Amino acid sequence: MIFKIAFKNVWRNKVRSLIVITAITLGLAGGILTVSVITGMVEQKVRSGINNEVAHIQLHNPEFLKNYESRYTIPRADSIARIISGVSSVKAVCLRSRLTGMAASPNSATGVQILGVDPAAEKNVFTLYKAIPDSAGGFFTGSRKNLVVIGRKLADKLKVRLKSKIVLRFQNPDGNLTEAAFSVNGIFQSANTMFDEINVFIKKTDLDRVTEMDNGIQEIALIANDNSNIPLVKAALKSKFPGLLVQDWSEIRPDMGMVTTAIAIEVYVILGIILFALAFGIVNTMLMIVFERTRELGMLMAVGMSKSRVFRMIMLETIFLTIIGGIAGMAVSATLVSVFHSYGIDLSAFSKGLGAFGFDPKIYPFIKPELYINLSIMIILTGILSAVMPARKALQLKPVEAIRIE
């Protein structure tokens, strides 16, 4: 009965209830949309980082990462790769030579990381080839020798175009300097302009040919068939290859790991602040309701409704009001997020700044489903907390005085 009266009471003053519900709806919609944009940005950054730059897990000679000296190779990398391929939950693996060097054009020169790769294996692990627009070549298309794939930022810096020649100069694992001319076969443009500026890709076969030696493998990269399997695969590889450094993406790129953790907290801080602000509106409305219904509450207590029932009734009314607003807010938000997720939000006007931090200029807002569950709990808690003060106020009423109030 208390339940029924409380629910009916919510609709007693429809305009006022709708104003509160609308405030909650708009507040939540704004908050959730903001959160979805931030989450979308971070998810895209992390996904792009994993797909284009680091994969799920990498293996290195522990000495290599200290100074990126190419002499610290992974011994018997081919057989290790075969073993890794056999580990359950591993989807694909690729081997890379990684050397530090210079890229030079007639206009400019700059330091770069040179990656000697097997294009076919590379494409199974990384999707960087997809970041090459149709008009910007391909990922080692054709059978010509000495092809190089570089980033848009580097191409601009060196002032080179597709099919331009650049000279790569690098130190071999045996310490000798080698240089050779390469033809630009593709220009990729990932979300991370810094990555695009310092990484150049050549075929491992070309690398070994121009250096007249096997440069070895400095890096093994792999992806698991599912994100959730990364810890399992990592643990398996650590026990299989104790001599190698096995790291997952968050260890290789702590910035990505950190931003993911930070954003998970930030999302709740933002929504918490919004709900806290909304709680004041709810408290205010419910206090007005208690004052307006003083005589009725007095009558209820006079005819035998216990204080705990009166308290519960006001609590329930507040919670209903909050939950209705919460459901409406989440429904509107889910719709908005879904629409924006389909079309994306183009922030290319700010892309220079965003790109420098590895963010894609086109953001696809996204909300993790569990957020709605946690948010529902937060909304109910807000309702309960907002209800305490008005419900306590109702308890302070004395029936003999309350029923006299006009």
Added chain:
Amino acid sequence: MNIIEIKNLSKVYDEKTIPVYALNGVDLAFKQGEFTSIVGPSGSGKTTMLNMLGGLDTPSGGKIMIDGTDITGLKSRQLIDFRMRNIGFVFQSFNLIPVLTAKENVEFIMQLQGVDREQRDKRTLELLQSVGLGEKINTRPNKLSGGQQQRVAVARALASKPKFILADEPTANLDSKSAENLLEIMEKLNREENITFIFSTHDSRVVAKARRVVTLEDGKIVSDVSKN
């Protein structure tokens, strides 16, 4: 046998500054089946008396025994429960719950008492029929006239099967036809079902129908007349 006995009842406001005696040493008793009006000018103590009888206010001194229980000694929580089980209230301004229908308003007290649904439905219908509102059970208060609302309030007051009903100026907000109609219904309930009614009133029509009239002045009983 007396169902209510009031002994040396007093209520003093502003006791420490300028004491005002709303009730001053009142002794009074009511028997089962009485139809009593408490009358007197404004400020004579009628409403204070009714509030004391209803356990809504605490006296400054004296005792109120209802069916053997001294309600002045009950704690707040016990009083609420006592009111729910023993006393029916009819207020001047009806005080129905606006979001509930006539049936739900009457049923409400029985739900607080934990009466099962079948009994509730039966009694609610009987009560609303007895006040002439059998056709309006699913109507909300805002669709009922003042007289009809007050009749629902009477049905509600009867729902808990109270020992007596306290009605504070029940006809004050009614037109004469509605007031007449309400009084007839209460008189009939009193006559046929031996329900005890105690009114506080200014209304001469109520006084005319009452079989006992207690007159208060300055917190004291100045006359207590029973008509036969």
